[in-house]
Amino acid sequence: MIEVTDVMKSFGSAVVLEVEQLSLDAGHCALAGPNGAGKTTLLLLLAGLEHPTRGSIRIGGHAAGSLEARKLVTFVPDQPALFDDLTVADQMAYVARLHGLAEPPPLAWECVEALRAKTLTSRFPRGMSKGQRQASGLLVAVSRPFEVLLLDEPTTGLDAKARAGLIDVLATLVQGGSTIVSSTHDDDLLASAGRVFQLEAPSQVSEVSEDSG
Amino acid sequence: MSRGSSRFLSDLYILYLAAILWFIVPVYGMGLALILPSDVQGFDAGLDIMGACAGLGAFFWGARGGPLALSRSTIVYELGSPVSRTRLLSPALARQTLFGAMFAALAGVLMLAINGGAEDGLAGPARVSAVCLSTAAALVLQAAGWLVVLRGHAGPRRVLAAANTVVSLASAVFVASGGSLSSNVGLALLAAVVVVSGGVAVVGLQWVPIDVLWKQAAALDAMRSSMQTFDFHRVLLDLRRASGPKRVGRIRLARDWMPTALWRQFAALQHEAANHLGRILVAGFALAALVGFADGWQGITLLAIAGCAGFIGLEFSGALAATADQRGFVVHYPRGSAYVLRTQLATMLVLTLGVAGIMVGWQLPSQPSDASVALILCGFGALGAALQARLGSPDLGKLVGTFGIGSLGPILWARAMLGPAVLMVGVVGLAHRVWHHEAGDPSPWVAVLTAVAVAASLVATHPLERNPDD
Numbered sequence: 001m002i003e004v005t006d007v008m009k010s011f012g013s014a015v016v017l018e019v020e021q022l023s024l025d026a027g028h029c030a031l032a033g034p035n036g037a038g039k040t041t042l043l044l045l046l047a048g049l050e051h052p053t054r055g056s057i058r059i060g061g062h063a064a065g066s067l068e069a070r071k072l073v074t075f076v077p078d079q080p081a082l083f084d085d086l087t088v089a090d091q092m093a094y095v096a097r098l099h100g101l102a103e104p105p106p107l108a109w110e111c112v113e114a115l116r117a118k119t120l121t122s123r124f125p126r127g128m129s130k131g132q133r134q135a136s137g138l139l140v141a142v143s144r145p146f147e148v149l150l151l152d153e154p155t156t157g158l159d160a161k162a163r164a165g166l167i168d169v170l171a172t173l174v175q176g177g178s179t180i181v182s183s184t185h186d187d188d189l190l191a192s193a194g195r196v197f198q199l200e201a202p203s204q205v206s207e208v209s210e211d212s213g
Numbered sequence: 214m215s216r217g218s219s220r221f222l223s224d225l226y227i228l229y230l231a232a233i234l235w236f237i238v239p240v241y242g243m244g245l246a247l248i249l250p251s252d253v254q255g256f257d258a259g260l261d262i263m264g265a266c267a268g269l270g271a272f273f274w275g276a277r278g279g280p281l282a283l284s285r286s287t288i289v290y291e292l293g294s295p296v297s298r299t300r301l302l303s304p305a306l307a308r309q310t311l312f313g314a315m316f317a318a319l320a321g322v323l324m325l326a327i328n329g330g331a332e333d334g335l336a337g338p339a340r341v342s343a344v345c346l347s348t349a350a351a352l353v354l355q356a357a358g359w360l361v362v363l364r365g366h367a368g369p370r371r372v373l374a375a376a377n378t379v380v381s382l383a384s385a386v387f388v389a390s391g392g393s394l395s396s397n398v399g400l401a402l403l404a405a406v407v408v409v410s411g412g413v414a415v416v417g418l419q420w421v422p423i424d425v426l427w428k429q430a431a432a433l434d435a436m437r438s439s440m441q442t443f444d445f446h447r448v449l450l451d452l453r454r455a456s457g458p459k460r461v462g463r464i465r466l467a468r469d470w471m472p473t474a475l476w477r478q479f480a481a482l483q484h485e486a487a488n489h490l491g492r493i494l495v496a497g498f499a500l501a502a503l504v505g506f507a508d509g510w511q512g513i514t515l516l517a518i519a520g521c522a523g524f525i526g527l528e529f530s531g532a533l534a535a536t537a538d539q540r541g542f543v544v545h546y547p548r549g550s551a552y553v554l555r556t557q558l559a560t561m562l563v564l565t566l567g568v569a570g571i572m573v574g575w576q577l578p579s580q581p582s583d584a585s586v587a588l589i590l591c592g593f594g595a596l597g598a599a600l601q602a603r604l605g606s607p608d609l610g611k612l613v614g615t616f617g618i619g620s621l622g623p624i625l626w627a628r629a630m631l632g633p634a635v636l637m638v639g640v641v642g643l644a645h646r647v648w649h650h651e652a653g654d655p656s657p658w659v660a661v662l663t664a665v666a667v668a669a670s671l672v673a674t675h676p677l678e679r680n681p682d683d
Contacts, residue, residue: 047544048678065678071547081541085481085531090467094480095545097473098553124484144545 001025001072001148001179002046007055009041017041019055019205022197024181028174030190031183033199039183040078042199043150046181047075059148071099074146078153080137082125088136089121092143104143110172111142114165115158131157138166149173151182155189167192224308231315238319239338242326248641249327249512256328257395260321260341264348264403265388268381271352271410275359278429280309281421285430292423299418306357306414314350321345327513340395347403348394354410355381360425361417368420376413380406443629446534446605449527474532474556478564481531489528493568496524501572504587515590515640522591523636526565526598532557533673534602538611540677554674558599565595586647593639593662596669601632603673635669638662 004022008015017038031039044050045057048065062068083091092104112118115135125133134157141149149170155163167188170180174194182189190196199205274280283292283305291301322338322345330337355377362374384394384406393399439447464486466479482489500521507514536542536554543550569591576584607628609621616624639662646658 049540049543067547067549070544073544075541075544077541081539083481083532083535083542085535087484090480094473094477097476098545099547102469140545 001060002181003056003058004046005056005058007045007052007057009038009045009050010053017045017199017205022205024179024195026174026177026179027194028170028180028182028192029195029197030193031181031197031199032185032190037199038205039199040152042205043075043077043152043181043183046148047073047150049075071145072147073150074141074144074148075150076134076137076141076152076154078156080133080140082133082136082140084125087122087124088117088139091136091140092121095140095143099144101144105145107173108139108143111139111169114169115139115162116165117162129157131159131162134158135162142169146178148179148181151180151184153184154182155184155186163188220304224311227312228315231319234319235322235338235342238323239326242323243329245327246329246512249516249644251328251511251513256325256330257393260344261388261392261394261399264344264394265385267348267352268355268377268385271355271377271381272359272363274352274356276363278364278425279356279360280313280353281305281357281360281426282309282433283426283430285427285434288423288427288430292426297419298421299415302418302421303415306354306418310350310353310411313353314346317345317349318342324513328511340400343400344394344403347400347407351380351403351406351410354407354414357421358410358413358417360422361420364425365417365420365422368417373413373417376409380409442607442609443625444605444607445629446527446530446601450534474553474560477532477557478529478560481535482528493525493528496521496528497568497572500525500569500587500591501575504573504576504584509583509586512640512644515644516637518587519590519594519597519636519640522565522569522594523598523632525568525591526561526595527602529561529564530598530602533561533599534605536677537603537606538608538677539606540608543677549676550678551674551676554603554676558603558670558673561599562592562595565598566591569595582647586643590640590643593643593666594636596639596666596673597632597634597636599632599673600635600669601629603675604628604631631669631672635665638665 002022002024004019006021007017007019009017016036019042031042033039041050045052046059046064048069051065057064059069060072062072064073082088083094086094092108096102096104096108112121115138117132117135117139120128120132120136121139123132125136128136134154138151138154154166158166163186170182170192173180182193184190197205281302287305292298294301319342321341325338325341330341358373358377361368362370362377384402387399387402388394392402394403436448439445464483466483466486467476468479469476471479500518503514503518503521507517509515533554536550536557546553566588569588573584573587573591576587607625612624613621642658642662642665646656646662
């Protein structure tokens with residue numbers, strides 16, 4: 001599903017990421033590593049929100065960031081992008097409509113239950129806590145069809161029960177054939193991932209674990 | 214140097230600058246009068262109507278939280294201390310009154326200059342400034358009084374309400390009976406109104422409701438942060454949150470059968486439908502009144518028509534403002550952000566021009582030419598509002614990366630001013646093309662107006678993607 005080939009990303013003269021080859025299929029892949037190792041940059045490249053200085057990234061055979069790739073990819077940034085003039089429920093409905101759905105799919109409502117976020121859906125983003133914004137971002141992201149889910153620090157600010165709920169949701173998605181790439185410092189989330197990649201500053205990526213899941 | 218004396222010197226310096234500006238501003242106004250010709254007829258009447266309505270304005274302002282814009286730290290540390298609230302709040306109220314009056318005096322003399330009335334020495338501008346200054350001071354002071362009366366929990370509220378009502382009615386009755394506020398009697402009356410309103414405010418200060426100030430302070434903090442990025446559209450939204458009334462019950466406007474772009478607009482509007490509708494109606498009826506009764510040959514009338522449409526446009530530009538520079542959304546846009554922005558702009562223009570059409574349309578049978586020009590002006594007002602919404606919430610990191618930190622200030626200013634500039638070009642262009650154009654004389658204004666409209670549309674719908682491939 002995801003093919004990263006000879007990718008380098010630099011900002012000015014600073015090389016922040018270098019990946020020779022990376023192939024990801026269905027399953028949960030976690031990116032670990034210290035701050036500044038390039039986890040967020042890699043996710044932004046996969047989402048098509050940044051462009052590599054060199055190399056190619058293909059999602060389902062399409063260039064990352066192209067319209068075809070964007071139909072497959074959904075993304076929850078570290079600081080979720082939310083429409084501040086719509087409630088969370090409205091945002092879920094809007095994103096669903098943009099993708100031709102009459103309403104958010106059942107999975108989105110399962111996420112609402114798992115994250116214990118029912119009261120959150122009637123609220124506006126302004127004034128929400130970090131964890132609430134994170135949960136809202138995830139709900140909006142899963143309100144549309146996707147095959148690849150990109151999550152940047154998805155458990156930051158979530159309470160223990162919501163975190164456990166999120167891990168359950170991700171397991172359900174993996175069973176359904178989705179590809180999930182998350183960056184995290186959370187041990188529970190790392191433990192739940194099928195594959196874990198360790199990113200070391202400034203630019204090395206190595207796989208430290210792999211199982212059949 | 215103590216905090217008090219430092220603030221006093223700073224205020225004194227601002228007053229000094231305002232005094233200098235008072236002499237300079239008319240020059241700019243006269244420059245504006247050259248491209249938007251107007252004359253002074255009707256200006257005094259407008260000033261009197263404004264003065265007579267100030268009491269009503271103070272009532273609404275007081276009900277929405279009043280003029281005491283305090284920071285949260287001031288509320289916690291100063292109002293929380295065992296010191297008389299009258300003593301603590303009086304300087305803040307005095308500053309607000311002073312700056313409000315100063316701003317009004319400058320605005321008054323500028324408007325007089327735009328209307329061509331600043332060329333006959335200092336007497337005229339001085340009188341106009343005195344009326345504006347007194348009216349604004351009374352407005353601020355009365356609003357503080359109404360805050361205690363309408364939102365407070367204690368104090369002699371009936372007495373304060375009665376005093377504010379009497380002085381407001383006095384100036385309204387004076388104007389209604391044919392009196393002029395810029396006459397000697399009018400100025401004396403205004404001075405009396407300021408004194409009584411000031412007394413009411415000072416007496417009421419000790420009962421100012423802290424819960425209202427606290428709620429306002431949180432919104433003001435957000436507003437200051439928006440001001441630092443010159444995001445004037447966001448400032449407007451924050452101001453509404455700071456001073457707006459409580460949300461009224463949700464009215465379901467967004468319906469399943471609607472196209473997504475239209476659904477998006479109404480989904481945002483439906484949560485505060487009554488408030489949005491109220492503002493749209495006020496601007497809409499002002500538009501109808503201007504087209505129906507004001508002198509369409511006056512440049513200032515044309516500017517006001519475009520301005521009213523701009524205000525209506527701002528009500529319908531929430532979607533554009535919420536999408537502005539939020540690159541993270543593009544992953545959700547399966548047809549590209551340019552497509553989404555274009556549909557948002559088109560929907561916003563259709564809704565704005567729809568409201569404008571209803572308000573102006575009744576003039577079409579009798580004055581087809583004037584009504585058509587008014588509708589085109591409304592189009593430029595709406596485009597200005599769309600630009601203002603789209604260029605708000607700038608991505609500072611991206612701007613610094615593109616232009617460098619040294620250019621950030623001018624770039625932010627340019628972005629903030631583009632919307633008003635489009636509105637202004639539309640008004641000037643139409644005024645010169647339609648009314649100040651000699652028959653048979655080739656005019657470049659049609660080409661200029663078309664180019665500006667196209668450029669504004671392109672900027673408002675510029676894709677969010679860094680390298681759009683679609």
